[in-house]
Amino acid sequence: MKRALVVFFSLFSLCIPVFASATGTPPQWFGSTTTEVFVGNSMNVDVTVTDIDEDELTITTDLPGNAEYDYFNGRFIWTPIEAGVFVARFTANDGTNESTHELQITIHEVEEENTLPEWFGPENASTTLGELLEFDITFTDADGDDLVITMILMFGLQTFLRSIIRLNLSVSTRQPPPPQPCSTSTMWRRLILMAMRSYSHCRLRPAA
Known part of the structure; x- marks a missing residue:
């Protein structure tokens, strides 16, 4: 009787189901x-x-x-x-x-295409000894960038040619501001004006 009871409990234990918890x-x-x-x-x-x-x-x-x-x-x-x-x-x-x-x-950022500066003024100018030479030169830049204006004086062989030059020079971004006059006295033969940025040079356009 004792042995039969042990077998009964052993069989019963085999029938117990095991459940696993699912967490998803x-x-x-x-x-x-x-x-x-x-x-x-x-x-x-x-x-x-x-x-x-x-x-x-x-x-x-x-x-x-x-x-x-x-x-x-x-x-x-x-x-x-x-x-x-x-x-x-x-x-x-x-x-x-x-x-x-x-x-x-x-x-x-979108890199905008750069526009070259432009300048407006006479291509050539002449005068006689002792007479005033006056002309206007205007620089503009459509991008509104700051411009560096450089003036280069080229000397000729006539070393005694002397004249007084007065330039009305202005720089603008969209619309030219009022001219800013400046004066200089030097020996000269030809005057070259150049508007420069670090990667651009101006286009020459004669005054109307």
């Missing part, structure tokens, strides 16, 4: 982690999320500027208006687990 699988994001674009250009980046357990997901975002996230199509949409480095964050929660995806966005 976190949502999984798919998409780029970095992207680049120029200021003013629209961007459309695929950022999607799935849940292997098919749980209902709650999605929240932390986006830069006026960016938008299309939940249904999984698209991040943005037209940046300033340069810099920004981060867009996307979070999905299935009620039990949560996962986050980050997209780092580098926005570059």
Whole structure:
């Protein structure tokens, strides 16, 4: 009788079921982690999320500027208006687990095409000894950049040729400001005026 009781309990223990607790699988994001674009250009980046357990997901975002996230199509949409480095964050929660995806966005400045400076004035000028030579020269730059004006005096063989030169010289960005007169006395034969930047030289245009 004692042996039969032991066998009974052994058989009973084999029938006890073992249950494993299931915690579920976190949502999984798919998409780029970095992207680049120029200021003013629209961007459309695929950022999607799935849940292997098919749980209902709650999605929240932390986006830069006026960016938008299309939940249904999984698209991040943005037209940046300033340069810099920004981060867009996307979070999905299935009620039990949560996962986050980050997209780092580098926005570059648009390099504008440089416009050469222009100057307006006579190509040649002449006078007689002792008489005043006066003419106007105007420099402009459509980009509004600061200009460096350099004046080079070329001497001729007539070393005794002396004259008084008065230049009305003005520099402007869009519209020429009132002329700023200056005076100099020197031996001269030909006067060359040059507007320079570090990578541009002026175009010659005779005065009207």
